[in-house]
Amino acid sequence: MNIFLSGYGKMGHMIQEFAVARGWSVIGHADIDCPENYETAPKADVCIDFSGVGAQKALAAYIRRTKTPLLSGTTGLTEPDFDVLRDLSKEVPIIWTANYSTGVAVLKKLLREYAPVLRDWDKEIVELHHNQKVDAPSGTAKQLLQAIDPDGTALVVHGREGMCGKRKENEIGVFSLRGGTVAGEHTVSFFGEDECLEFTHKAQSRRVFAAGAVRAAEALADKPAGFYTLEELIF
Numbered sequence: 001m002n003i004f005l006s007g008y009g010k011m012g013h014m015i016q017e018f019a020v021a022r023g024w025s026v027i028g029h030a031d032i033d034c035p036e037n038y039e040t041a042p043k044a045d046v047c048i049d050f051s052g053v054g055a056q057k058a059l060a061a062y063i064r065r066t067k068t069p070l071l072s073g074t075t076g077l078t079e080p081d082f083d084v085l086r087d088l089s090k091e092v093p094i095i096w097t098a099n100y101s102t103g104v105a106v107l108k109k110l111l112r113e114y115a116p117v118l119r120d121w122d123k124e125i126v127e128l129h130h131n132q133k134v135d136a137p138s139g140t141a142k143q144l145l146q147a148i149d150p151d152g153t154a155l156v157v158h159g160r161e162g163m164c165g166k167r168k169e170n171e172i173g174v175f176s177l178r179g180g181t182v183a184g185e186h187t188v189s190f191f192g193e194d195e196c197l198e199f200t201h202k203a204q205s206r207r208v209f210a211a212g213a214v215r216a217a218e219a220l221a222d223k224p225a226g227f228y229t230l231e232e233l234i235f
């Protein structure tokens with residue numbers, strides 16, 4: 001397989017390391033200092049994107065021009081960005097997820113299955129990331145929220161301070177901690193009467209995301225056009 005890297009930062013370099021170890025070739029990359037590569041790079045078996053929100057327009061143009069399958073892990077995207085990805089998925093296979101670790105894929109499945117059983121319990125999400133992360137809450141926290149509140153009816157709060165009143169029945173707190181070099185930790189807590197259930201996923205290094213992305217890219221490359229979830233590709 002050959003790949004084109006969109007974004008050549010920490011994740012881009014790690015993806016390259018994993019891909020080369022599997023015998024793939026990297027045909028090139030685009031980044032802030034070489035955006036013209038989006039316009040000139042040829043079709044690849046797959047494009048792997050871990051860049052920034054500002055790259056989305058040029059990236060979409062590259063995918064549209066070359067019809068290269070796209071795996072993206074860039075977080076902080078807005079609904080219009082997802083509209084563009086959904087539109088592109090009519091022409092090529094696409095996967096976007098905020099977290100390529102197998103553990104989080106399993107956690108989302110568990111939450112979707114069991115959160116309805118705990119519908120009357122209070123729920124809160126806490127995420128912890130390194131001090132260089134630019135968006136909050138994390139894309140993974142948003143996906144976990146979606147798993148426990150699929151209809152989006154909860155009142156989501158991102159901070160409590162002062163006389164904020166009692167916790168509302170449909171409230172879900174989503175809180176972001178930032179510090180050091182933490183690769184990513186997420187805890188979803190369910191509070192019932194006299195009992196509490198917590199699910200925690202800890203990424204001990206970024207390598208889990210890079211390895212997961214490379215595995216998913218391998219599964220994606222031969223798929224027909226469509227928008228895939230990680231669960232569809234790896235379970």
Ligand SMILES: NC(=O)c1ccc[n+]([C@@H]2O[C@H](COP(=O)([O-])OP(=O)(O)OC[C@H]3O[C@@H](n4cnc5c(N)ncnc54)[C@H](O)[C@@H]3O)[C@@H](O)[C@H]2O)c1
Pocket residue numbers: 006007008009010011012030031032033035050051052053054055056072073074075076097098099100101206209
């Ligand atoms: N989905 C996952 O599993 C997962 C895991 C880790 C990180 N991420 C996300 O991946 C992204 C990259 O993470 P990272 O740790 O490699 O960050 P990084 O800052 O090390 O690398 C990002 C790279 O993208 C480039 N970039 C930014 N804006 C660009 C633009 N407009 N055009 C071209 N290139 C641009 C930067 O110059 C940089 O080289 C972030 O959004 C991060 O949250 C996702």
